[in-house]
Amino acid sequence: MKPNLFQYVRAKSTKDAVSLLEELGEDTQILAGGQSLVPTMALRMANPETLIDISAIAELQIIELSNGVLTIGAGCRYVDILNRDLVVKSAPLLCQAIPYIAHDAIRNRGTIGGSLALADPASELPACMLALNAVIIVESNDGQRKISALDFFQGTYFTALSENELLVAVEIPEIGSNQIHEFHEISRRSGDYAISGGAFVLTLEDSLITCAQLAYFAVSDCAVLATNAAEALEGVSLSPETIISVSDIVAGEIEFFADLYNSEATKKQVTKVLTRRMLTKIYDGIG
Numbered sequence: 001m002k003p004n005l006f007q008y009v010r011a012k013s014t015k016d017a018v019s020l021l022e023e024l025g026e027d028t029q030i031l032a033g034g035q036s037l038v039p040t041m042a043l044r045m046a047n048p049e050t051l052i053d054i055s056a057i058a059e060l061q062i063i064e065l066s067n068g069v070l071t072i073g074a075g076c077r078y079v080d081i082l083n084r085d086l087v088v089k090s091a092p093l094l095c096q097a098i099p100y101i102a103h104d105a106i107r108n109r110g111t112i113g114g115s116l117a118l119a120d121p122a123s124e125l126p127a128c129m130l131a132l133n134a135v136i137i138v139e140s141n142d143g144q145r146k147i148s149a150l151d152f153f154q155g156t157y158f159t160a161l162s163e164n165e166l167l168v169a170v171e172i173p174e175i176g177s178n179q180i181h182e183f184h185e186i187s188r189r190s191g192d193y194a195i196s197g198g199a200f201v202l203t204l205e206d207s208l209i210t211c212a213q214l215a216y217f218a219v220s221d222c223a224v225l226a227t228n229a230a231e232a233l234e235g236v237s238l239s240p241e242t243i244i245s246v247s248d249i250v251a252g253e254i255e256f257f258a259d260l261y262n263s264e265a266t267k268k269q270v271t272k273v274l275t276r277r278m279l280t281k282i283y284d285g286i287g
């Protein structure tokens with residue numbers, strides 16, 4: 001099938017893009033990498049009147065570190081982020097996560113902004129943003145707003161982004177020398193969307209965990225933090241017993257949603273196994 005007829009505009013700058021969004025109104029969509037939007041248009045599940053292409057906006061391509069904060073522009077493609085030394089050093093979780101996203105062809109075009117604005121509950125990057133305590137920067141004609149990742153993801157394909165706003169960048173605190181990042185997902189085949197996935201950041205003082213951010217994706221209506229399990233980890237050292245009890249807490253606290261292929265019970269069991277594997281890997285690494 002082919003998409004309905006649509007108008008195409010290429011924005012020259014962020015200011016230009018937000019003015020166009022305001023001017024053209026609600027039947028307008030941003031075109032970033034097109035890896036989700038174009039297939040849905042081809043299936044006529046999305047029928048925008050106008051597309052605003054943001055792929056040529058240089059301001060949206062920045063990756064920079066300043067005062068302990070890594071800023072990544074919304075227009076950065078997965079492949080640009082993965083290969084950047086600054087990201088490897090400051091937010092290694094992203095470099096662990098990106099190879100799990102689809103295949104090379106999609107990673108060559110898809111953008112971080114597109115992934116976060118779309119907020120697919122099975123996407124890897126929203127969970128990474130939760131685990132990393134990221135802040136999402138959005139812009140309209142009225143100026144910029146900064147939204148914590150926790151407040152940004154609100155449901156399936158549903159975020160705090162308004163229709164007249166463009167997601168322009170994310171800010172990620174640089175990894176501390178006392179922090180450990182871990183990412184893993186379980187899927188049927190490599191490149192498939194996960195059955196369950198996790199993005200963890202643990203802060204340690206000697207061997208004691210002082211803070212835990214355990215984020216999950218592909219398990220609920222959007223990326224979620226397991227806060228009870230995190231609390232159970234705080235103030236303790238990892239041990240085989242803790243790992244089992246924390247995995248049980250995670251399975252008990254998340255509200256699991258089935259997908260097309262996996263029941264809630266499968267998601268719950270797979271998440272338990274995933275958590276055990278991830279914490280065991282961290283435990284083996286510390287020991």
Ligand SMILES: Cc1cc2nc3c(=O)[nH]c(=O)nc-3n(C[C@H](O)[C@H](O)[C@H](O)COP(=O)(O)OP(=O)(O)OC[C@H]3O[C@@H](n4cnc5c(N)ncnc54)[C@H](O)[C@@H]3O)c2cc1C
Pocket residue numbers: 029030031032033034035036037038039054074075100101102103106109110111112113114115117118120122123124125161165166167168191192193194
């Ligand atoms: C076969 C296949 C497998 C895939 N597997 C995975 C996977 O395993 N994991 C995963 O995470 N993703 C997967 N994807 C989706 C892929 O990662 C997309 O690239 C991503 O979800 C959207 O990024 P994009 O830049 O292509 O955005 P687009 O498709 O261009 O846009 C997506 C939506 O976000 C809006 N948007 C885009 N950028 C902005 C912005 N800056 N501000 C406001 N709104 C914006 C658009 O208007 C549109 O509604 C897969 C896609 C395909 C086709």
